[in-house]
Amino acid sequence: MKRLIFIPYDQLSLNSGIMREADSTTDEIVMIESRDMLSSRTWQAARLHLLMSAAEHHAVFLEDQGFTVHRLTEQSVNAGLTEIHAARPEATLWATAPRSRPLHDALTSIGVNLVPDDSFLTARSEFDAWSTTRLPVIETFYRQQRARLNLLMDGDKPLSGRWNFDADNRLPPPKSDHQWPEPLHHAMDDIDHQTWQRIVDLQLPIIGTPPDGTWATTRTGALRQLDHFLDTGLAGFGAYEDAVPANSWSVNHSLLSPYLNLGLLDPGEVVTAAISRFEASDDEIPLSSIEAFIRQIIGWREFVNGTYWAMGPTYVDSNALNAYEPLPLAFDDPTTTSMNCIKKTVEDVQHRGWLHHIPRLMILANLALTVGVHPRALLGWMRRMFVDAADWVMEPNVIGMGTHADGGVMMTKPYASGGAYINRMTSYCSDCPFNPKKRTGEDACPFTTLYWDFLERNSEQLRRNPRVAAQVSSARKLADGEQVRERANEVRARLRAGTL
Numbered sequence: 435m436k437r438l439i440f441i442p443y444d445q446l447s448l449n450s451g452i453m454r455e456a457d458s459t460t461d462e463i464v465m466i467e468s469r470d471m472l473s474s475r476t477w478q479a480a481r482l483h484l485l486m487s488a489a490e491h492h493a494v495f496l497e498d499q500g501f502t503v504h505r506l507t508e509q510s511v512n513a514g515l516t517e518i519h520a521a522r523p524e525a526t527l528w529a530t531a532p533r534s535r536p537l538h539d540a541l542t543s544i545g546v547n548l549v550p551d552d553s554f555l556t557a558r559s560e561f562d563a564w565s566t567t568r569l570p571v572i573e574t575f576y577r578q579q580r581a582r583l584n585l586l587m588d589g590d591k592p593l594s595g596r597w598n599f600d601a602d603n604r605l606p607p608p609k610s611d612h613q614w615p616e617p618l619h620h621a622m623d624d625i626d627h628q629t630w631q632r633i634v635d636l637q638l639p640i641i642g643t644p645p646d647g648t649w650a651t652t653r654t655g656a657l658r659q660l661d662h663f664l665d666t667g668l669a670g671f672g673a674y675e676d677a678v679p680a681n682s683w684s685v686n687h688s689l690l691s692p693y694l695n696l697g698l699l700d701p702g703e704v705v706t707a708a709i710s711r712f713e714a715s716d717d718e719i720p721l722s723s724i725e726a727f728i729r730q731i732i733g734w735r736e737f738v739n740g741t742y743w744a745m746g747p748t749y750v751d752s753n754a755l756n757a758y759e760p761l762p763l764a765f766d767d768p769t770t771t772s773m774n775c776i777k778k779t780v781e782d783v784q785h786r787g788w789l790h791h792i793p794r795l796m797i798l799a800n801l802a803l804t805v806g807v808h809p810r811a812l813l814g815w816m817r818r819m820f821v822d823a824a825d826w827v828m829e830p831n832v833i834g835m836g837t838h839a840d841g842g843v844m845m846t847k848p849y850a851s852g853g854a855y856i857n858r859m860t861s862y863c864s865d866c867p868f869n870p871k872k873r874t875g876e877d878a879c880p881f882t883t884l885y886w887d888f889l890e891r892n893s894e895q896l897r898r899n900p901r902v903a904a905q906v907s908s909a910r911k912l913a914d915g916e917q918v919r920e921r922a923n924e925v926r927a928r929l930r931a932g933t934l
């Protein structure tokens with residue numbers, strides 16, 4: 435009996451799940467463009483283009499491999515699958531278990547046979563042992579991963595005796611001239627151009643600049659990006675992983691998240707390639723950099739995926755800090771603020787749909803957290819703006835890490851900071867009308883005001899947290915507490931109105 439294999443847009447791999455043993459003589463492929471999905475939101479231009487063009491390239495690639503590929507445009511995925519199945523009742527419907535819950539539920543509701551998703555390095559069953567109210571601390575999880583996968587190990591000890599090089603890494607942007615790695619340009623091909631023309635012709639709701647070759651749309655391009663990162667970025671990765679300089683948007687980051695999340699790259703091959711390059715590098719790549727990079731892939735990425743599945747469908751509705759403010763207007767229109775860090779960061783997202791983790795966490799999510807923005811408002815915005823967005827990765831990062839909306843289940847502290855941190859790690863404050871050292875007054879940095887106000891407002895929830903108890907106690911004793919509260923209320927109102 436023939437199998438019809440459905441491939442969603444984020445499982446473009448031949449090496450995992452059902453495609454590992456697919457056979458072009460007995461299996462046919464189904465790929466569906468869902469009108470519901472396309473019209474569900476205003477898309478960041480590069481993100482929508484990447485999704486559609488990568489899927490189109492993958493369909494052509496599968497045809498070159500001898501597969502028959504049915505490319506359908508339907509109202510929804512299930513409408514498409516039901517229709518094609520009705521026309522081919524002798525065939526059975528199959529897919530790799532989807533990476534995110536809504537599609538998983540949709541496919542099971544119409545009886546699609548699912549093969550486990552083995553594209554992560556950690557089976558979902560390994561997370562089943564954890565209680566949903568007590569996940570492991572990320573550092574513990576990461577060390578277990580290092581030992582289990584036997585990476586950078588010397589027997590049962592970490593190579594060189596240290597698990598963690600954070601104290602040596604995370605430098606601010608250098609004051610002197612510094613040569614940052616040049617990002618790789620991915621020349622757009624015919625399919626890329628045609629896809630963009632289709633987006634324009636369909637008048638899909640988009641925001642941001644048209645695609646310009648920042649993102650590859652094929653596995654070949656993704657592999658080139660991996661090589662480029664290993665050649666130019668990896669050596670300085672650790673040192674500058676948290677730096678936000680004015681003269682480089684990509685710093686030493688790998689820019690691999692979209693390809694990993696679409697299935698164009700496999701995390702195992704990325705880790706293997708990085709470790710081989712480190713071993714062959716004759717100390718040019720420091721251990722502190724390879725360790726920091728490996729931590730992201732086998733630690734953070736796997737931890738986030740495990741958290742998504744372990745926490746269940748109601749996790750996304752968490753709102754432990756009772757945050758109900760709307761998103762500041764500046765997130766959609768950066769011209770409405772003179773906060774230089776927010777203006778530049780939002781412009782960057784609009785341009786290429788990507789930021790490294792510090793602008794995501796310590797600028798955008800930090801503002802949302804300290805203002806008290808509803809977690810789902812931030813989640814919805816990030817989901818439509820980021821080129822690497824997917825439910826499984828976005829929900830824990832926003833609900834657990836960015837907004838502390840889960841009350842500390844995923845992370846042990848809220849990632850709130852005042853202007854001092856942003857002043858140290860970025861180059862934005864010197865061109866800003868606000869003063870990062872001030873928390874009251876017309877020129878007080880909104881981050882600094884909001885930080886103290888946040889600690890005081892949430893002191894009942896946070897005062898027993900050993901990681902922030904001292905700061906909470908200081909916030910409660912501020913001599914200018916009343917003025918901080920007043921200024922914070924004014925900041926919130928002006929962010930809402932787009933006049934700050």
Ligand SMILES: Cc1cc2nc3c(=O)[nH]c(=O)nc-3n(C[C@H](O)[C@H](O)[C@H](O)COP(=O)(O)OP(=O)(O)OC[C@H]3O[C@@H](n4cnc5c(N)ncnc54)[C@H](O)[C@@H]3O)c2cc1C
Pocket residue numbers: 686687688689690691692694695730731734735736738789790791792794795799816820822823824827828831832835836
């Ligand atoms: C509020 C917030 C939202 C985020 N949303 C997303 C998202 O939608 N999609 C996404 O892939 N990442 C997300 N991240 C994680 C991280 O910011 C990006 O993975 C990273 O910036 C991608 O750039 P890169 O590939 O150059 O990463 P590098 O810095 O080069 O890191 C290498 C890889 O590690 C993985 N990684 C590192 N940190 C994380 C993390 N916290 N969660 C998952 N994977 C991680 C990514 O696959 C990344 O490609 C978010 C982080 C925060 C704080």
Ligand code: SF4
Pocket residue numbers: 773774775776852853856857862863866867868869870879880881882
């Ligand atoms: S002073 Fe405050 S608002 Fe201005 S750039 Fe610095 S942190 Fe951002």
